[in-house]
Amino acid sequence: MFDAATRRFRALDDAGQRTLVYTVATANSLVLLSLLYAYFTDSAPTTYWAFPIIWLTAAAWAVLRTDPAPAERRTKLLAGAIAGGYFLVLGFVGGLFGPATGPVTGLTVQFTQLPPGWNPAILYGGGTVQFAIVPFTAIGYAVLSYLVYATAIEAESAVAGGVLGLFSCVSCTLPVVASVLSGIVGGGAALAAAASAQTYALGTVVYVITVGLLVYRPGLVWLRRRL
Structure with missing residues (x-):
């Protein structure tokens, strides 16, 4: 098995090898940080600990x-x-920011209350607006936006009326649906609410699928063939 994996790795070009190495390094680092957090805080890992690892590894890839x-x-x-x-x-729609819906709590920053990826979290509850900057979701949405940027450039060159081409591609509009399905609520409730693991798991699955669609852009391939 190891020999087969080595052959497949060597068959990749330089960019593919670099991507694989850095992606694996990212995943290993996140797992190590989580284990260190569990050791020093005497905490038992749960399903919730896996979500940041998956999101951030997919984002790095x-x-x-x-x-x-x-x-x-x-x-x-x-x-x-x-x-x-x-x-x-x-x-x-993913709950990073929005109009205030709860009590005024001011600005708080959490460093150790939750495992890596969830922390450090920046929370603010004001009279008008509220936000909950949870690292793995904020980075995940930023990466989706970067992928949309790359897709928009490709659509502009591949399809007459690039903006129309962009939104004709299901793989370009799915992330909005993904963020709704993820069920992550905004404000302080994002960290305090007892959201089910199944809800986060669904959001994570859709996020990973969306990342894959935006990287490979099958919709634009189809549009090229049609036009």
């Missing part, structure tokens, strides 16, 4: 795999605007 194509300044600005708006939508 996606960033390493994705290199936006060269484009004109106008195209980059348009793609950046789309990706920025996309992040705002994901952040809102």
Whole structure:
């Protein structure tokens, strides 16, 4: 088995080998941090500990795999605007920020109450707005937005009317659905609510699928063939 894995690794090009090595290193580092947290806090790992590891490993793989194509300044600005708006939508429906719905709690930062990936969490509950910056979801949404940026650039060059082409591609619009399905609520409740592991598991599965779709972009491949 080891020999077969070695042969497959050597069969990859330099970029593929680098992506695999760094992705595995990311996963190993996250697992090690979680084990150290369990040891020093005398905590028993639960299913919730796995979600940040999966999200952040998938995010690292996606960033390493994705290199936006060269484009004109106008195209980059348009793609950046789309990706920025996309992040705002994901952040809102995913609970990173939104209108205040609970008591005013002010700004708090948690460092040790939860395992790595959930911490350090920045929480704010105000009279008008609230936000809960949980690292693994914030990074995950940022990576999805980066992938949308790369997809928008490719759509602009592959399809007449690139914005229309972008939103004709199911793999480009699925992340909004993914963030809704994840069931992550905003504000302090994001860390205090007893959300079920099944809910987070569903969100994690959809997130990983979405990352894969945005990296491989099958919708754009189909559009190229049609046009």
